[in-house]
Amino acid sequence: MAEPRLATGLWVSAYRRRLDLAGIPAFVTARGDETAGAVLVKVATLDGAARVFCRRYDFASDTRRWEVLREGPEGDCDEAVSRECRSDPDLWVIEVEDRAGRHLLDGEGLG
Numbered sequence: 001m002a003e004p005r006l007a008t009g010l011w012v013s014a015y016r017r018r019l020d021l022a023g024i025p026a027f028v029t030a031r032g033d034e035t036a037g038a039v040l041v042k043v044a045t046l047d048g049a050a051r052v053f054c055r056r057y058d059f060a061s062d063t064r065r066w067e068v069l070r071e072g073p074e075g076d077c078d079e080a081v082s083r084e085c086r087s088d089p090d091l092w093v094i095e096v097e098d099r100a101g102r103h104l105l106d107g108e109g110l111g
Contacts, residue, residue, distance in 0.1 A: 009034035012092055018104055019096060026096045033090035040069065040084060042077055043096045043103045050077040053105055054084075066105040
């Protein structure tokens with residue numbers, strides 16, 4: 001039986017709260033569909049580099065997991081995010097700023 005999905009707006013609020021509790025700054029830079037919008041997480045390490053994560057479905061394991069969509073210079077990552085936003089108006093974008101590159105996406109309940 002499929003696992004029930006949490007509304008995206010609620011997931012984003014919970015994720016931002018977890019980041020806040022860990023002292024990791026995060027900002028919602030694009031608000032998508034409250035119920036079923038996809039989410040991109042850009043992690044900027046404040047040295048000119050970044051990584052962009054997206055959640056993908058893994059058919060082999062029947063699970064969703066976070067994967068790196070783009071990695072490298074922050075400008076290249078910003079362009080990748082812009083392209084995704086142009087093709088999906090329901091997309092949420094969360095920008096995380098952490099010198100160590102922490103994002104907490106591998107934490108329990110965030111997959």
